[in-house]
Amino acid sequence: MxxxxxxxxxxxxxxxxxxxxxxxxxxxxxxxxxxxxxxxPVFRGLHILNRDEEGRENCTACGLCAVACPAEAITMEAxxxxxxxxxxxxxxxxxxxxxxxxxxxxxxxxxxxxxxxxAIYLSESFMPSDYLRSxxxxxxxxxxxxxxxxxxxxxxxxxxxxxxxxxxKD
Amino acid sequence: MNGILLNIDWPFLIEKLVLIAIVVSISLVVAMYTTFAxxxxxxxxxxxxxPNRAGPFxxxxxLADGMKLFFKEEIIPNFSSKxxxxxxxxxxxxxxxxxxxxxxWGDKIILPGGREMQLQIADVNIGILYVxxxxxxxxxxIMVGAWASNNKYSLMGGLRAASQIISYELALGLSLIALLxxxxxxxxKEMVVQQQQGGWGGLLSWNILKQPLGFFIFLVCxxxxxxRTPFDLPxxxxxxxxxxxxxxxxxxxxxxxFSEYVNMFISSAVMVTLFFGGYDIxxxxxxxxxxxxxxxxxxxxxxxxxxxxxxxxxxxxxxIPRFRYDQLMHLGWRIMIPLALFNMMAxxxxxxxxxx
Numbered sequence: 001m002x003x004x005x006x007x008x009x010x011x012x013x014x015x016x017x018x019x020x021x022x023x024x025x026x027x028x029x030x031x032x033x034x035x036x037x038x039x040x041p042v043f044r045g046l047h048i049l050n051r052d053e054e055g056r057e058n059c060t061a062c063g064l065c066a067v068a069c070p071a072e073a074i075t076m077e078a079x080x081x082x083x084x085x086x087x088x089x090x091x092x093x094x095x096x097x098x099x100x101x102x103x104x105x106x107x108x109x110x111x112x113x114x115x116x117x118x119a120i121y122l123s124e125s126f127m128p129s130d131y132l133r134s135x136x137x138x139x140x141x142x143x144x145x146x147x148x149x150x151x152x153x154x155x156x157x158x159x160x161x162x163x164x165x166x167x168x169k170d
Numbered sequence: 171m172n173g174i175l176l177n178i179d180w181p182f183l184i185e186k187l188v189l190i191a192i193v194v195s196i197s198l199v200v201a202m203y204t205t206f207a208x209x210x211x212x213x214x215x216x217x218x219x220x221p222n223r224a225g226p227f228x229x230x231x232x233l234a235d236g237m238k239l240f241f242k243e244e245i246i247p248n249f250s251s252k253x254x255x256x257x258x259x260x261x262x263x264x265x266x267x268x269x270x271x272x273x274x275w276g277d278k279i280i281l282p283g284g285r286e287m288q289l290q291i292a293d294v295n296i297g298i299l300y301v302x303x304x305x306x307x308x309x310x311x312i313m314v315g316a317w318a319s320n321n322k323y324s325l326m327g328g329l330r331a332a333s334q335i336i337s338y339e340l341a342l343g344l345s346l347i348a349l350l351x352x353x354x355x356x357x358x359k360e361m362v363v364q365q366q367q368g369g370w371g372g373l374l375s376w377n378i379l380k381q382p383l384g385f386f387i388f389l390v391c392x393x394x395x396x397x398r399t400p401f402d403l404p405x406x407x408x409x410x411x412x413x414x415x416x417x418x419x420x421x422x423x424x425x426x427x428f429s430e431y432v433n434m435f436i437s438s439a440v441m442v443t444l445f446f447g448g449y450d451i452x453x454x455x456x457x458x459x460x461x462x463x464x465x466x467x468x469x470x471x472x473x474x475x476x477x478x479x480x481x482x483x484x485x486x487x488x489x490i491p492r493f494r495y496d497q498l499m500h501l502g503w504r505i506m507i508p509l510a511l512f513n514m515m516a517x518x519x520x521x522x523x524x525x526x
């Protein structure tokens with residue numbers, strides 16, 4: 001080592017200058033609950049069961065999402081649409097019970113790809129934490145998008161950036 | 171009985187007790203906020219904010235840390251020496267706070283009753299020697315803790331820490347001898363008074379200008395005494411093997427960690443007193459102000475200087491990697507002591523030469 005290096009002090013002073021200059025540099029930290037980082041449009045977050053513009057549920061309980069799911073997280077029971085319920089469901093078969101076990105779900109998006117009716121998609125929010133395992137089995141009410149007839153703003157907000165929906169075959 | 175009660179100088183006693191209470195609580199509060207400042211400044215140096223969730227801007231963070239330590243479980247190992255185990259942290263904290271008794275925090279103030287009060291708990295005329303004696307006792311806190319843990323890793327860690335401290339104490343003392351040739355007195359108050367006399371409101375007579383090498387050696391040895399990086403082997407070993415506070419939990423550990431920050435604060439105060447003029451305000455001639463105003467401004471100036479030193483401690487810690495044990499011992503015995511001796515001889519020669 002040179003005499004200049006052996007003294008340690010010039011190298012220490014140079015290092016201290018570098019650390020000091022970092023005080024004046026910009027801070028890339030984002031203060032979390034107040035500000036969030038923007039997600040990309042294809043971010044796979046929580047599931048949402050979709051409705052069409054008139055407020056009717058799209059899901060027909062065909063079971064394709066349950067079959068496609070690699071983690072076997074989706075279960076459902078179908079039911080027949082009764083004559084007075086045309087404004088609630090699109091087709092004659094609907095899902096009476098629809099449950100997704102969020103602890104099994106791996107958020108891969110295969111259910112969204114498999115669905116023929118554009119009934120399920122993965123939105124931008126991510127899963128909140130909870131204390132009990134049983135509360136992680138999300139039922140149909142937790143997953144359904146708000147009704148556009150009753151609550152248009154909540155509907156638009158939940159749609160997020162999927163504003164252009166796939167056209168349905170009637 | 172009545173005779174004894176009447177013969178005690180009550181105003182003096184009460185004045186000193188109040189001063190002790192104030193100084194000790196200020197030391198503890200400053201040490202608490204030094205832990206907070208350390209985390210914030212570390213964040214600044216590392217491009218991130220420090221803790222800012224507990225209270226506005228994170229001000230209540232040290233309280234949260236203290237409460238966390240209180241609520242943890244107190245474990246005293248079964249095969250340790252229980253009395254010594256509990257005594258260790260207490261000794262460390264005691265010696266850390268005892269040093270603050272001889273530091274002059276400000277000039278005198280005049281109380282409403284016309285009584286003069288010195289802002290120093292004890293103006294002994296061997297001030298700096300008392301500071302060294304108490305710092306030497308600080309080794310006991312570590313050794314007692316290491317021995318009482320009944321754990322071979324604690325013992326090795328504690329031995330290393332103790333040997334580090336006693337090695338650097340020598341250079342600390344030697345670097346001061348050159349300073350004492352200038353001041354001619356061991357009393358800290360006298361040193362500050364001498365440093366107020368120079369030109370530019372006292373700035374030209376600060377001892378840093380007379381003893382730059384001595385200051386540098388004192389600074390390096392103060393880092394070693396406080397177990398701060400780059401000499402923080404006792405702390406690093408905690409992450410690696412054990413170190414003297416392996417077996418400690420809850421507030422006993424809190425005391426060990428906290429006493430390090432109190433030591434930092436007191437070392438900064440001693441360095442400012444010896445080399446940077448203590449409570450002297452640089453460009454101001456104190457004789458022109460009222461006595462109380464001058465005293466209070468002096469205390470504020472003192473704390474500002476101490477804050478600069480604490481920033482230096484934190485800045486160095488987050489820049490430099492730590493020394494290996496043999497490098498540390500080499501530095502202490504084979505570089506610092508010869509340098510201090512050289513400083514002493516050069517100062518003596520210079521004094522003789524210029525006094526002829």
